[in-house]
Amino acid sequence: MSDLADNRIGDVGLGALAPPLLRLASLKVLNLSHDRIGNTGILSLVGPPPELEGADGPELNPMLSKLKRLLLNFTQVTDAGCVTLTLAITSNRMPALRELSMRGSAATNSARDALHEALLRSVASRPYFLDARMKLK
Numbered sequence: 077m078s079d080l081a082d083n084r085i086g087d088v089g090l091g092a093l094a095p096p097l098l099r100l101a102s103l104k105v106l107n108l109s110h111d112r113i114g115n116t117g118i119l120s121l122v123g124p125p126p127e128l129e130g131a132d133g134p135e136l137n138p139m140l141s142k143l144k145r146l147l148l149n150f151t152q153v154t155d156a157g158c159v160t161l162t163l164a165i166t167s168n169r170m171p172a173l174r175e176l177s178m179r180g181s182a183a184t185n186s187a188r189d190a191l192h193e194a195l196l197r198s199v200a201s202r203p204y205f206l207d208a209r210m211k212l213k
Contacts (some may be wrong), residue, residue, distance in 0.1 A: 077103075077104065077105040077106075078097065078100070078103055078105065078106050078107065079105075080106070080107060080108055080109045080111065081094070081108065081109040081110050081111065081147070082109070082110045082111070083111055083211040084094075084111065084112055085108065085111040085112065085113055085117075086111070086112040086113060086114075086117065087112075087114050087115075087116035087117040089111075089113075089117075089165055090111075090113050090117035090120055090121060091116070091117065091120040092106070094120045094121050095109075095197055097121070098121075098140070098152055099148065100180065101141075101142065102142060103142065103143060104142055104143060104144045104145065104147045104172075105143075105144065105147070106143060106145070107145075107147040108147065108148055108150065108151060109147045109148065109149035109150055109151065109177075110150045110151075111151060112151070113148070113151050113153065113158040114151070114153055114154065114157065114182075115124075115152075115153060115154055115156045115160065116171045117153075118148075118160050118210065119157075119160050120154055121142065122160060122161065122169055122170070123162035123164070123169065125134070127158065127183040136158070140164075140169050140170045140171075140173060142172050142176050143149035143170055143172060143173055144172050144173060144174050144175065145173075145174070145175040145177075146150070146173060146175070146176050146177070147175070147177045147178045148168070148177065148178045149177050149178065150179065150180035150181065150182060151178070151181050151206075152179065152181070152182050152184070153181045153182060153183055153199070153205075154181075154182045154183050154187075155183050155184055155186075155187035157183065158178075158183045158188060158191045159186035159187070159213060161191055162190060162191050165191075165194045165195055165198050166194055167197065168212060171198075171202075174194065174195075174206070176191065176192075176195055180193075
């Protein structure tokens with residue numbers, strides 16, 4: 077588990093931390109709650125949408141392949157960040173993810189609902205069904 081909550085990490089800080097975090101192949105929980113990260117920070121963590129990548133397709137980040145819990149409570153992530161996370165989930169960048177918590181984030185309920193649905197569909201499509209949880213409020 078990497079608990080980086082309450083450290084005043086912003087987008088620039090997460091951009092600097094992302095490369096070493098992505099090398100932690102066994103990381104299963106990442107807590108960024110109560111930090112100042114927003115949409116740019118999320119993009120630095122999960123990478124660009126697949127349509128913006130090279131012809132070879134997305135490379136699976138070692139850290140993201142085992143990440144089960146991503147905690148983004150009380151961050152500055154908005155609807156655009158939810159879209160980035162949804163694309164990361166639907167393009168299988170976080171194949172083990174089963175819990176995504178965004179209580180108190182800047183995103184609207186409709187954006188968080190769409191993200192929640194993407195996570196539920198991803199979990200349900202796996203060979204084994206995991207309990208997907210998402211705390212929205």
